[in-house]
Amino acid sequence: MSLRFKIVAAIAGLILSLGLSGTLHARFTLSGISEGELERRALAISRDLESQAGELLLTNDIYSLYSRVNDLALNSDDLRYVMVFDAGGNVKASTFPEGLPVGLREANSVPVGGEYSLTTISTSEGDVLDAAYPILGGKAGVIRLGFTKERLEGQVNRLTFTLLALTGGVLLAGLLVAYLLATVLTRPLSRLVEAVRGVGRGELSRKVAISGHDEVGQVTAAFNAMTEKLREKEENRRQLLAKVIAAQEQERRHIARELHDEAGQIVTSLLLGLAHLEHSSVDPAIHSKATELRSLAEATLDMMKDMALKLRPSTLDDVGLVAALQRYVADYGRRYGLEADFHSTGFNGVRLEPQTETALYRIAQEALTNVIKHARAHSVSVLLERRNNQAILVVEDDGLGFDTETLRHSGAPAHKLGILGMEERAVLVGGTLTIESQPGGGTAVFVEVPVESGS
Amino acid sequence: MMGPTRILIADDHAVVRSGLRLILGTQPDLEVIGEASTGEEAVEKVIALRPDILLLDIAMPGLNGLEAARQIRQQAPQVRIIVLTIYDDEAYLRQFLEMGAAGYVLKKAADTELVDAIRIVERGEAFVYPSLMRQVIDSYLKQPPPSHDRKATAELSAREMEVLRLVALGYTAQQVADQLYISVSTVQTHRAHIMEKLGFRSRAQLVRYALARGLLQEPPN
Numbered sequence: 001m002s003l004r005f006k007i008v009a010a011i012a013g014l015i016l017s018l019g020l021s022g023t024l025h026a027r028f029t030l031s032g033i034s035e036g037e038l039e040r041r042a043l044a045i046s047r048d049l050e051s052q053a054g055e056l057l058l059t060n061d062i063y064s065l066y067s068r069v070n071d072l073a074l075n076s077d078d079l080r081y082v083m084v085f086d087a088g089g090n091v092k093a094s095t096f097p098e099g100l101p102v103g104l105r106e107a108n109s110v111p112v113g114g115e116y117s118l119t120t121i122s123t124s125e126g127d128v129l130d131a132a133y134p135i136l137g138g139k140a141g142v143i144r145l146g147f148t149k150e151r152l153e154g155q156v157n158r159l160t161f162t163l164l165a166l167t168g169g170v171l172l173a174g175l176l177v178a179y180l181l182a183t184v185l186t187r188p189l190s191r192l193v194e195a196v197r198g199v200g201r202g203e204l205s206r207k208v209a210i211s212g213h214d215e216v217g218q219v220t221a222a223f224n225a226m227t228e229k230l231r232e233k234e235e236n237r238r239q240l241l242a243k244v245i246a247a248q249e250q251e252r253r254h255i256a257r258e259l260h261d262e263a264g265q266i267v268t269s270l271l272l273g274l275a276h277l278e279h280s281s282v283d284p285a286i287h288s289k290a291t292e293l294r295s296l297a298e299a300t301l302d303m304m305k306d307m308a309l310k311l312r313p314s315t316l317d318d319v320g321l322v323a324a325l326q327r328y329v330a331d332y333g334r335r336y337g338l339e340a341d342f343h344s345t346g347f348n349g350v351r352l353e354p355q356t357e358t359a360l361y362r363i364a365q366e367a368l369t370n371v372i373k374h375a376r377a378h379s380v381s382v383l384l385e386r387r388n389n390q391a392i393l394v395v396e397d398d399g400l401g402f403d404t405e406t407l408r409h410s411g412a413p414a415h416k417l418g419i420l421g422m423e424e425r426a427v428l429v430g431g432t433l434t435i436e437s438q439p440g441g442g443t444a445v446f447v448e449v450p451v452e453s454g455s
Numbered sequence: 456m457m458g459p460t461r462i463l464i465a466d467d468h469a470v471v472r473s474g475l476r477l478i479l480g481t482q483p484d485l486e487v488i489g490e491a492s493t494g495e496e497a498v499e500k501v502i503a504l505r506p507d508i509l510l511l512d513i514a515m516p517g518l519n520g521l522e523a524a525r526q527i528r529q530q531a532p533q534v535r536i537i538v539l540t541i542y543d544d545e546a547y548l549r550q551f552l553e554m555g556a557a558g559y560v561l562k563k564a565a566d567t568e569l570v571d572a573i574r575i576v577e578r579g580e581a582f583v584y585p586s587l588m589r590q591v592i593d594s595y596l597k598q599p600p601p602s603h604d605r606k607a608t609a610e611l612s613a614r615e616m617e618v619l620r621l622v623a624l625g626y627t628a629q630q631v632a633d634q635l636y637i638s639v640s641t642v643q644t645h646r647a648h649i650m651e652k653l654g655f656r657s658r659a660q661l662v663r664y665a666l667a668r669g670l671l672q673e674p675p676n
Contacts, residue, residue, distance in 0.1 A: 261514040264541050268562040269470035275566035276477050301563060305541070314514075315546045318521070323546030341659035345666060381659035385625045392625035396658045434627050441643065444658075446627045 003189065004182035011178035012171060019167025027160045034152045038078075038129055039118055042147055045072065045079070046116065046133035049143050053084055054136045057092060066093040078151050080128055083144040084135075092141065108132045110142060126150045188216045192223060204231035242428050249358055253317065256308040264304055271297040321357040322347050322384060325364055329382050336372055339379035346386035352451050359425045360384070360393045360447060363433070366422050367395035367445040374415065375399025375443060391451045396444040401437045422447075459486040460577055463506040465497035465523070466490075466539070467515045471562070475510065475539075478566055485573065494518025498526050501534055508573055511556075513540040513547060521550060528555045535576050539565065545590040548583065558582040610652050616670070618645040622658065623665035 049072060056065040069082045073095045083094040083105075094100065101123075108119045108130040117132040127149040135141045188211040198206045204227055210220045271294060278290035308314070309331075316324040322344045333340030351357070364382055371380050377399030385392045407416060419435065422445065426433040431449030462485060464472050472490050479485045489504050491497040495518050501509055509527065513520035524536055537558035538551045548559050557576040560569055561584045572582040583591065611619065614635075621631040628646075632639045655661055665671050 257514070260541065265466075265468040265471055265562075268541055269468065269474045271563050272471075272474035272478065272566055276474070279566070298563060301541070305543075313544075314542065315544050318513075318519075319544075319546040319550055323544070323549075327544055327546065339657065341657045343659040343662045345662065345671065379657045381657040381662075383625055383659060383662055385662075387624070394625050394658060398656065434629075436628050444627070446625070 002186070004179070004186050007182040007185065008175060008178040011174050015167070015171045015174040019163070019170060023160055023163040023167065026163055027156055030159055031152070031156045034155060035129075035149075038147055038149070038152060039131075042118065042129055042131040042145055043116065043133070045076070046131050046143055046145055049082075049084075049145075050133055050135050053143060054140050057084070057086060057135060057140045062092060069093045069095060076147075078148050079145065080125070080148045081144075081146040084141060085144070086141040087139060108144065110134045110138065120149070121146070127153070185216070187211075188220060192216070192220055195223065195227075199227055199230070204234055238428065241424060245425070245428065246355070249312065252312040256311040256314060259304045259308040259311075260314060264301060264308075267297055267301045267304065271301065316357060316361055317354070320347075320349070320351050321361055324357075324361055325382060325384060328361075328365065329368070332368055333380075338377060340368075340382070341379065342382045342384075344384040344386075347384070350386065352386075352391055352449075353429070356391065356429045356431075356449055356451060359429045359431070360391065360449065363422045363425050363445070363447055364393060364395055366418055370415070370418055371395070371397045371399060371443075374402070377442070386451065389450055389452065391449045393447040393449075394444060396442065398442045401439050401441045401443050403439055404435055404437055459484050460508060460573065461486055461488045461504075461506045462508045462510060462573070463488060463497070463500055463504060464490045464510045465492075465494070465500075465515070465520075466510070466512040467492045468512075471512070475565065475569070478569060482570055485570070494520065494523035497523045498530070501527050501531050505531065506534060508576060509534050509536050510539045510569075511536055513538060513542055521554065524551060524554050524556060537569075537572055537576055537582070539569070543584070543587060545587060545594060548587055548591065552581075552583075559587060560584055561587075611649060615645050615649050615652075618642060619649050619661060619665055620670045622646060622649075623662045623671060 049068070052068060053065060056062075056068070065084060069084060073079055073082050081095045081104075083096070083100065084092045086092050091100065104121075107121045108117055110117045110132045114134075116134070119130050119132075121128045121130050125148065129147045129149055131143075131145045131147075133143045133145070135143060188208075191208050195206045195208045206227060207224050208220050210217050210224070274290050274294040274297060278287055278294060281287045281290060313324045313327065315327060326342050326344070329340045329342040352360075368380065368382070371377050375397045377397035380395065380397040383392070383394040383396075385394075402411075407419070423433045426447050426449065429449050431447055434446040434448075435443065436446070437443035462479060464475050464487060466472050466475070469492070472492075476487055479487055488506055489500050491500050492515075494515050497509065497511065497515075498518070500506075511520050511524060515523070518526075520538065520540070524538075527534060527536065532555075535558075536551075536556040537560055538547075538556050539560050539562055540547070541562045543561055551559060558572045558581060560572045560582065564584060568582075568584065575582045617635060618631060621634060626634070628639045628642045631642045635642070649661070650656070653660075653664060655664070662671075
């Protein structure tokens with residue numbers, strides 16, 4: 001659930017519960033007050049009528065009683081009916097010219113010794129408050145008055161409606177305010193979330209604009225400081241890695257050169273000296289010993305050359321990447337007994353930057369080593385293409401292949417590190433590395449490196 | 456009667472130079488007229504002494520063998536250069552032959568082949584160490600034959616030709632799919648069909664084929 005939703009919902013809930021409970025309370029209070037008021041009026045009118053009706057009944061002035069009852073009914077618009085009974089329970093006067101409605105007489109009565117009785121009767125015309133009041137303590141008869149509660153209920157309902165409408169209005173305004181508030185609060189957070197995701201993808205140069213000095217602003221500032229630190233760290237790591245790799249290559253180049261050009265030359269001289277001895281000696285013992293030593297020297301020389309080649313082929317520096325890789329692929333195919341095919345286009349003797357050549361050579365080497373270790377391939381192609389301002393290396397085999405996602409997450413550490421190493425080498429010379437593979441469908445490693453255009 | 460063949464030895468190792476003197480000393484018609492231990496010295500002495508033949512090492516401090524050979528070819532083109540090295544890589548051979556060297560001899564075989572090489576080069580012919588010759592022939596034979604089975608091209612559909620071109624240009628399956636607005640698996644299917652129709656097993660074969668067909672020119676954007 002988003003923060004925006006929570007804020008809006010909380011404010012809406014608050015307004016609604018306040019409005020509704022207020023309305024309910026007001027409605028309850030008002031109807032209580034009005035009801036009491038009606039009851040007091042009913043009793044006052046009853047008492048007033050009783051004081052006159054007693055005498056009129058005793059004098060049996062039915063006409064005056066009747067007109068009195070009708071006046072009363074006319075003057076009070078919520079008075080629905082008036083009935084006057086004598087002590088025997090006969091109707092002496094009433095506002096019902098056609099006779100009493102069935103059941104009305106029995107609906108209310110003054111209990112024995114009671115002062116009066118108030119009760120609410122449900123009728124077809126709504127609730128009616130019925131007051132029964134004894135005349136002269138009950139000796140002369142009973143007055144019955146009926147007040148409709150409709151008007152009173154109408155008032156309460158109108159008030160309720162007004163309050164509800166007010167609540168609705170406040171709710172609408174509240175929602176608008178809450179939405180704006182939530183937007184103001186969450187916008188910097190959304191920006192921050194987006195930036196955090198970006199950093200997660202490795203975009204370390206991301207910065208988020210600081211929106212103020214509030215808590216969100218502080219988090220943003222802390223975030224920016226953190227990414228800056230991370231970027232510095234990453235930069236340092238890259239530089240260090242580049243340095244380590246360069247040092248390693250330099251060391252290998254140096255040792256290979258020493259093997260070849262220093263130690264190798266001496267062993268060669270040894271070889272030539274022994275050859276001379278072999279040819280010029282007439283003593284058969286010396287001759288055969290010289291032959292033996294000569295083949296030993298030859299084996300040593302071959303071994304040294306092989307070592308130098310494995311460390312770093314001198315052709316990579318002296319002739320170029322194409323020649324070095326061609327030689328490597330040819331040796332590789334022979335050594336491991338698989339079809340290893342090399343092809344290059346677009347070079348025509350053009351050299352790339354030394355670091356780029358070294359990186360591509362090492363990546364190809366690693367990729368080919370992986371083919372032997374994991375792919376069980378029958379054939380492998382190494383392509384080197386130079387076009388416009390790009391150098392492209394493709395190492396593709398027809399072996400087992402693998403699921404690239406699985407390897408990334410749960411592959412063998414050595415294999416994963418090998419791929420990571422290739423990626424790092426590519427990135428260090430400004431290139432990208434892509435691996436396409438699927439189980440059973442072979443594997444292709446692509447490296448694209450920007451190079452100077454033109455020839 | 457012609458005088459002996461005059462030879463200059465350029466190698467940074469004294470032991471090698473003395474070994475070579477030893478070998479050449481057995482031949483009365485060959486005369487070592489001087490030695491150089493760096494590339495610069497070799498160039499100077501070639502110009503000063505005008506030898507018939509220069510025995511040149513590749514790896515020397517300062518000016519290396521290749522650079523020295525380039526300068527000598529410019530300043531004293533009549534001097535025949537025999538590269539005498541322990542590098543048995545065809546790539547070096549190719550560079551020196553392009554540079555105009557007349558011979559390429561491995562040091563370890565100097566005792567048996569150097570004298571022959573000098574005599575052959577002296578006659579104006581070229582000498583290449585036999586085991587290297589094998590590599591030269593192999594790489595010559597690896598060039599695609601000029602005419603291929605033309606029928607095969609006709610069998611490829613237009614879409615397959617497009618896929619073939621992009622695959623040969625080194626695009627990933629994803630990039631090919633993006634360019635042609637088709638799915639990666641469709642690309643793989645097309646590719647499998649192409650390989651099957653042409654009887655190929657590797658991407659390198661596809662590239663050579665596409666190259667021979669002239670498919671690799673980028674279309675104008």
